[in-house]
Amino acid sequence: MTKTSTGNFFEDFRLGQTIRHATPRTVTTGDVALYNGLFGARFAVQSSDVFASSVGYLRAPVDDLLVFHIVFGKTVPDISLNAVANLGYANCRFISPVYPGDTLTATSEVIGLKENSSRKTGIVFVRSAGFKQDGTLVLEYVRWVMVRKRDEAAPSPGDHVPRLPTVLEPNLLGDACPPINTGAYDDVLAGSRYRYADYTVGEKIDHSDGITVEEAEHQTATRLYQNNARIHFNQFMEGKGRFGRRLIYGGHVISLARSLSFNGLGNAFHIAGINGGRHVAPLFAGNTVFAWSEVLAKSDVPKREDVGAIRLRTVATKDQPCNDFPYKSGENDDPSVILDLDYWVLIPR
């Protein structure tokens, strides 16, 4: 019998099953540096130990999305090696800050299963969680993927579709953010004079800049997360496939959009949670990514006077500047749109 893992197929999953994932990973300042080189993040809290500790962190925390990608990467060999499509994520909460030196592990619980009518594939819903070495929960999120069946004749598990909130309630936000000393928070060093009160619901912000993506960049990032999904790395196979190209990891787009969003959202130093996200079109090397954001809502965070929560919709496009705020939804069907992300950020008051 072969020792080569071919990953799990749809009929291998059981409702309620909990999967502990390989490979534990100690996050270092080396990971942070490479992430910075690949995305060019400029948020002061994550960039400077001095700034971070002056406002209330122990030192510069690891970028929220780097934590997300590392946890996500661990789930790939067990959850999505045979995925046809990554359909979406929801209910993602950042729960504890991660610092260089922390070691991350991940688990997933199967919370939904639904076979497709073709009987060739099914949808698997998992709640994945990332933990530190001491057991502290740092992150959790739900995602659902369409996974191939090994055997079309395998029996259906029945329809189990979990009910998921479309938006995180504000009282669930902020656990990963220590109390912020807003007086010590230096707007000039942070690069933005706009705080919580300056943003208005309905406001749209063009992040203006564009970044062209190279094969070496997305491959290096995705390997850094130990995400081994084949579609990102194997031109020999993908060259014969649907796109004729390696497909870029969807999380790469999220990180690019987050980095671009600094221009206009420079004080939105922390992603507190992701309500939902859709990759509405694929991204390939050579494309240039642009992004814009809309303020969907604003909210107090219960029991906190230091920060407020802003709900953003950030849309990323390829080869299309965002000065006229393109999106893909209903009758507006701009083919340049690749990402539609709905999330909460914290901003100092």
Add this chain to the structure above:
Amino acid sequence: MTKTSTGNFFEDFRLGQTIRHATPRTVTTGDVALYNGLFGARFAVQSSDVFASSVGYLRAPVDDLLVFHIVFGKTVPDISLNAVANLGYANCRFISPVYPGDTLTATSEVIGLKENSSRKTGIVFVRSAGFKQDGTLVLEYVRWVMVRKRDEAAPSPGDHVPRLPTVLEPNLLGDACPPINTGAYDDVLAGSRYRYADYTVGEKIDHSDGITVEEAEHQTATRLYQNNARIHFNQFMEGKGRFGRRLIYGGHVISLARSLSFNGLGNAFHIAGINGGRHVAPLFAGNTVFAWSEVLAKSDVPKREDVGAIRLRTVATKDQPCNDFPYKSGENDDPSVILDLDYWVLIPR
């Protein structure tokens, strides 16, 4: 009103104005590793904690040019986002060693303004400085850039062109270099048997090797410095522009030339100052960079018997080996030349 920053235009600058720049940055061994991967530096002092501490440093200092690029990167959003051309730099001094763990910030003072006769652009002269967390000055330099006006009708600020020295006096060199124990300095480990006395004014050195530059490399380096100048990253826009290509950050060429210069200058472990530099032609991905150096002068460093200062002119070319020492100056107008850099290095006696 939009929150998107479009940077400063010529008429936004005021003589004597001081600008504090975002984003503070803690430099780590991760940054050093990525810099090494991108440039392949081989100077022993910056490569080995053991070597560095044996000759007099606390540990391996951060490469001088990595410090320069990080400080420079901070100035870009405020000074040169609307630059038409980066005209030159001068009077650059390295004043204190930087070690991993130090946090860098930057400021710039406007020391000159001169509108161009077209009234569409003007030249801005700034003295920029980098500081550590404790306020220690680590680096200062002057640069001048041609910046667009927002409004051609805006009044001229008058002509204010600062007088700049063409060369740093030797008594201004060496503050970033601790006393070097030249007896402990191991020439074999350092990779060169040539010390101060072995170099002759007028001597020319072909650094011999060539390095081809890839888009992913210069983009990763420039993002590592948090330099967000658009021209380096956005193929969608630059593809429609003057060159049809992304333009590589000029500092990338300086770092490549410095790395190549190890072959022939292996003991020139520290750049003490940069007298002046000109990017005489653009570099693009796919080009191969070569370099050669000429010894312009030698000097004692006042009150120091451990090291001497050598003034070098290093010329870099693209797609042209340097065995016949090409340059671009007066009647010698080799179109392969991309960089002409005049600087002081320290070498053990």
Add this chain to the structure above:
Amino acid sequence: MTKTSTGNFFEDFRLGQTIRHATPRTVTTGDVALYNGLFGARFAVQSSDVFASSVGYLRAPVDDLLVFHIVFGKTVPDISLNAVANLGYANCRFISPVYPGDTLTATSEVIGLKENSSRKTGIVFVRSAGFKQDGTLVLEYVRWVMVRKRDEAAPSPGDHVPRLPTVLEPNLLGDACPPINTGAYDDVLAGSRYRYADYTVGEKIDHSDGITVEEAEHQTATRLYQNNARIHFNQFMEGKGRFGRRLIYGGHVISLARSLSFNGLGNAFHIAGINGGRHVAPLFAGNTVFAWSEVLAKSDVPKREDVGAIRLRTVATKDQPCNDFPYKSGENDDPSVILDLDYWVLIPR
């Protein structure tokens, strides 16, 4: 006289000569992160300080091959700058674990010399060794390279071909591996349920995945090791040469194959020694690398009950999946094969 080093030619080597190499290098978590980004290694021992210390290491050790490449890189300027071909290596032993913070240096002893009948080149055999700051030997290996003569008329040194073992005896294995607490070794976190007893001599494992290599990736890796062999970096020259392309460092293929081998060999956490290796065809950017392994032998490690040694032959190909186990040897002459590596790994019992 020029100060530019042109490296040693065949007639510059003397039997018994010992060469101390430049440049000492402190290995950091930054180097580890970049290595991970370039190869995507997933072995738990090297990935997690917590996992590593739970089984018996001080913390996560530096990947064996990263140590090898750094030591190898130091030898290049002295041994192989004028090499026509890197003919092979043998008798490579990993002798002490290396941790971030350790500083590596290298030496080589000339143990064989043999002029070729053309009188234009000769073969140089060296035993190279890597050391830590305290003098601890961490690695040694033999390699032989065909090196150009500067002067065809230079006298022959006579024929001195060292006798080399074709395989390391098991009692020479394991010095770099502390006693492993096999009870604490968590197979789920490690990502494989197969331990020493589960492998059978003659068993073949297709590692299944493929990784396409980009120019920016192999250049960055090779520079990270401070390996300055020109053929890897200079498209201007190589474009006019035999292949018309930059040739990828052979060690890049070894690291890719090792990373791919995780799928099927997830508990083979340590390379104890390399019996021999041949690069049977060149690799270029754009190629996709695949790999498979055969279990050549199994052995107890004398005086150890924690781990067993498995002798593997790992074959890497370009643009050819390995499901039918292609190789190049005798009548089987698959042109897609690029690497044939014979080595010992340790696996927990």
